[in-house]
Structures are given as C-alpha cells and as structure tokens.
Amino acid sequence: MASLSRYRAEGGVTLLADTCAAGGVTFAFTERAGGVSKAPFTGLNLGDRCGDDPAAVAENRRRALAAIGASGCAQRLVSPHQVHGDNVVIVREATGAGYAQAVFEACSGADAVVCTASDVPVLMCFADCVPVVICAPGGFSVVHSGWRGSIARICQKAAGVLASETGCAPSDLMAYVGPCIGGVDYEVSSQLIGDFVREFGAGVCVGVPERRKLSLSYAVACALTDAGVTRGNLAFVGVSTAASTDRFYSYRAEKGTCGRHAALAVMSTSPAPVWEPLDNV
Template identity: 50%
Template sequence: MLERKSHGPVTLVQDACGPVTIAFTERTGGVSQPPFASLNLGTHVGDDAQAVAENRRRVLAALDAEDVACRLLVPNQVHGDHVAVVTSSEPAQLDAVRDEIARGADAIVCTATDVPVMLCYADCVPVVLASPEGFAVIHSGWKGTYARISAKAARILMQTTGADASSIRAYIGPHIRGDEYEVSSDLMQRFAERFPGIDAAGSLLDLASCIRQALAKVGVPEEAIDDAGLSTIRMNDRFFSYRAEHGTCGRHAAVAIMR
C-alpha cells in the first residue's frame, strides 16, 4: 500500500513490492527556485540544470539508490506509446537504451537490478507496474491513455519476464482527477467509444478509470491496482500542476528500482 514518508527534506509517496521499490515524488525538498520550487525533476522546463541534477540526486538518496545514480534512465516523453525495454545493467545496453529513449519513449520496462527509472509529470497520469521479476514506469496523458500504453507495458513486462498478470501490482500516482479534467466533446466521444462507462455527453474525463479498464483487460487484478487518489490540482502545494500554474512549473516524478 502506498504510504507518505519523509526522508530528510524529501517526501515520497511510496511502496515496496517484493524487490521493487516504487515512489511518487512531491514538489518540496529540493533546491530549484520559483517558478520551479523546489524539487523539480524535469530538465526541459527552463530550470537550472545543476539544480535539477541535485534534486534527482536527493530523490535517489531517499530511495537508497544514490550508489547507482550513474545508471539512471529518464526518457524524452513525447505523448506516444513507445515502450523501451531494459534487461541488463551492462554499460553497452544502458547506452543503447539512452539513445533510444532520447528519441522518444513514454514507458520503460526494466528487468535489470540496480537500474533506477524516472519519468516526469505535472498533471498527466503516472503509472508504475511491479512484479517479482521487473517493473514498468509509464507516462499516461490522454494520448497514452487512449492508446492503452499501460496495458501495452504490462504485456511487454509479462513477455519479458514470463510473469503472469496475476503477479503484477499497479500503482496510479498523483494527476488531474476525473472531476477536474475538462476536455472537448470530440475527445469525450472518442474515449466513450473505446472505454465503457465514459459518458460521451459529459465534459469531464477520468483517465484513471480508463487506465484501470485497460489493465484489467490484460489480466491485472482490479484489487491489485492501487490508486493513491491524489490530485495535482487540489494538492498543488504538494505536486506540480501544468493547468493550475498556467503552464510554467516544475515536474514531479514516478521512480522505481529493483534491488
């Protein structure tokens, strides 16, 4: 079960699932200055690069993973459905994966030990999957949710590890919630055609509900899907929000590592 824990100045919402530790970061405890204050983990928002590097170090230290910081993987997210796969911590494979994710990836499946993976968010839905043999970290905005990227990552995790869907635990982190996310009627119609229970006549889109449906369809038990219930809009003091901060803000993250 997800729990909020403080590690010095850094606060994480975290859990351990077998050998995999997963965490969602909060916005406090870093060194970035406004408007990125203070634990901004995104390098693409205009923040000082040294501040971001120190913030990432602090997060890894909070997870007792500072010793493998040189292996950290952070993809260039492009709102697509490409899933990169990491099966080894050998430098040659990590270099190849870094080249791949620099071109664009919105999920990483990792079956290697001691390789931390970090994806950044500011309203989109962070999803982490954990099994005894590996994990996946997923960025699921509306485009990724529509493409069922979480289900795709789950299938790749199962194919790569040989694990059954029943062994997977899923975590849904802080994001703009279904009662806050107003979208166009055209987009509501598209989602209603793909996801049962979405009201085409409405204007508020519940991405987490769609993600749960997609995961359940590939066999992940509904009771194994842990939604933290955290809103980036209502809890803007704890999390960054692109909408609430009018497009200028830092990024919190989902992080996972298998030891």
C-alpha cells in the first residue's frame, strides 16, 4: 500500500516520503524548509535555471541529497534539462559509457528518468507541474508532468518502461504523486480543457467544464492506472502548491519569479537515512 508521510531530516529539510517504498528505493518530495536561498527564492530552492545564486542552489542540493542518504554518490546526480516533453531516459549503469550516455541524453532534454542502477540519485524540479515517483523492485522513475506531459501520458510511458526494465508486473509498481497546482487554482483555456476531457473524461474538470478548472493530478492518476498501477499502490499529497507557498514554490501564484522544490530518489547502498516524523502531510 503506497502512502505519504511528512518528515524532517537533519538540518531542517522537510520531506514527503514513504519509508516502505518498493525495491529499497529512498525518495522524497521536498518542501521549502531547510535551505539557504534568499528572497524571492527563499528556502530550499533546488532549481538551477530560475535565477538564484548558484552557490545557494549547490548547498541546497547538497542538503537534499544528504537528507535521502545520497551524499556518498552525489557526484553521480542525474538532473535532466526538463523540456515539457515525453522523452524517457534510462540509467542502467552507475559508471562507464552507459552512464555517460544516459547523462548526455538527460542533458539534451528529458522529463522522465528510469533508473535501475544503485547509487545514482535522480532529481527533477517543480513549481506547479506534477512530480511523480514510481518505485519497483529493482528500480524507480522520477517524472515531470506539466500539462503537455500529462496529456501526452508521460507517466504511463515511464511506468511501462520501468516495468519492462525491472521485469516486474505493472501491478507491482508503487506510484507517488507529489505537490502540484490543484484544479481549483488552475484555470486554463477552453481549448485545453476540451482536449483533456476528450483524453481523460469529464473527471479531469473541477466543477463544470465551463469553469475551465483543470486537475492535472486526475489526468496523471488516469495515466498511471491505465499503465496497470493499482489504486492501492497510488498515493497523493493532495496539497495545491498555488495555495501553499509557505511550503512549496508556485510559478503561477508567485507570478513567475520563484524557486523550485524537487522530487528525488536513489537506490543507495549506504544506510537508510533517519527522519523525524511530523504530524501532517
């Protein structure tokens, strides 16, 4: 059963995670707490393309990787250039030509990484788009699903690749949908809401279609269940980033100038990190 709880790691880094994720995967969705960035990026900004001081971003990333027990393999970090597409990069090796090729492909543009190698952390950044981590026995995927990726069903594609690479059944996958903009806060064009209704059904609308309120998390859930992920193995944060800028970054609510929280994961050979449980998700 997939579920998400809130934790505090060393240094005050606050995380949403499942300590019972499949396959020995340690993953987390980060919050703003515990970082060194100054306004307007205040907190644990992990994005290196939003205008923040590079030294602050580097320290924030060091803290985030330490929080998931990946300090010893931080030099192997894979952090793709996100392009709002549906390209999936596969990392099968922690060293050598295979690893170098995967890093090259990620830097060329990708919005999902499937990793079956130990000690290779993966990090993606968000500020309203949907972060997704999919765990399997022997691997994981980190996915960035904005509206373009959602309608292209990038999560369904990533889940299929992960199942194939690990040799597991889709029903063995555990999927976690992180903090993103909620439908009540996400008004889109009539054309876009119509496209999503045709792809995912009327449930993708919050209220009536005329309100043009789009639930990206609903679309992502449809894509994941269509890939074979069972409802019991699907967990949601259920917090809108646009309504919770004290905890998360929101491109829409902060008018385009903000930092980025992250989804990050690793299959580490180091001891599992120790986190302090917090009360609320």
